[in-house]
Amino acid sequence: MLIPIKNVLNHNEIQQAQQWLEAGRWQDGKATAGGIAAQVKNNLQLDDQCQQAKQLQQLIVARLNQCPQFIAAALPAKLYPPKFNCYQNGGHYGAHVDGSIMTLPDQSQLRTDVSCTLFLTEPGDYAGGELCIEGQYGLQEVKLSAGDLILYPATSLHQVKPVTEGKRVCAFFWAQSLVKNSEQRSHLYDLDNTIQSLTHQLGANHSDIIALSGLYHNLVRQWTTT
Structure with missing residues (x-):
């Protein structure tokens, strides 16, 4: 089930997020992908350790904790701190399924039941870049407004189409749900x-x-x- 959630971040928060993202330290996204994923991943990723990433993580997690629709949809037991990616100049991420178990900063384990993408740039700011998710009713393409979130089962095969113009920036993260199924x-x-x-x-x-x-x-x- 794909669940879009509007206005997780408001207009002012998006502007602040974009300032932090511009000032942050970016690296090759392949550095954080393993196995097959590294072979189909072509993007940039914000360094988790830079100040801007930590500030933006705190903002997003605070807003998620205040979002009844997110809580109702994910029923989160644990949340992986948001990461941030940028697609431009043909950048893309080929078809893949997210890893099943991830290690949190405190070295505990998180089972990825729910995948989430929070859009941080407007759809008119870039061409391409659709998030394509294979679901119960076939392939669905997602391209939401800045501040909006899409939530979907982490078991889904998905990909990001090449960005041919402009820049697509998103936060992405996972939740371990109280209800696994x-x-x-x-x-x-x-x-x-x-x-x-x-x-x-x-x-x-x-x-x-x-x-x-x-x-x-x-x-x-x-x-x-x-």
């Missing part, structure tokens, strides 16, 4: 959205809302893996 997460997300919609219509104290909320939490309790 992507289909179960999708059901819970749909149920949560239904509960929120009906709450606006009927009020939080309506018996049907209370019953549905109980069902939601009992399913989370049953399906949670940690």
Whole structure:
């Protein structure tokens, strides 16, 4: 299930992010790819250790923690700190599946259940660069406004098409979910959205809302893996 989330960062935050990105230290993206991925990766990546990367990581994580739609969709148990990439001059990333286990800065392990891309440049600022994701309903191409996020199962085969003009800059990161199964997460997300919609219509104290909320939490309790 592909879930777009609008306005994770607002206009002022995007402007600040772009200033930090311009001042940051960039390196060859192949340095952080392993195995097959390194053979199909052609981009630049912001050095995780530079001050600008750390500032932007803190901003994004703070906004994600305040974003009900992200929390409902990912049900995050752990979050990999955002990384930042830049595609230009034909840069691309061929078809690949993200690694299943990643090491966090504290040396603990994270299982990549959910992949996320947060767009930091406007779609009109570059040509090409679509994020192409193979999903249940075939290939879907994604190219969102700056500040918007796309969330999708980390098991998905995906690629970034060549950027033929301009510059495409994004943050990318992963979440280990409390609910490992992507289909179960999708059901819970749909149920949560239904509960929120009906709450606006009927009020939080309506018996049907209370019953549905109980069902939601009992399913989370049953399906949670940690």
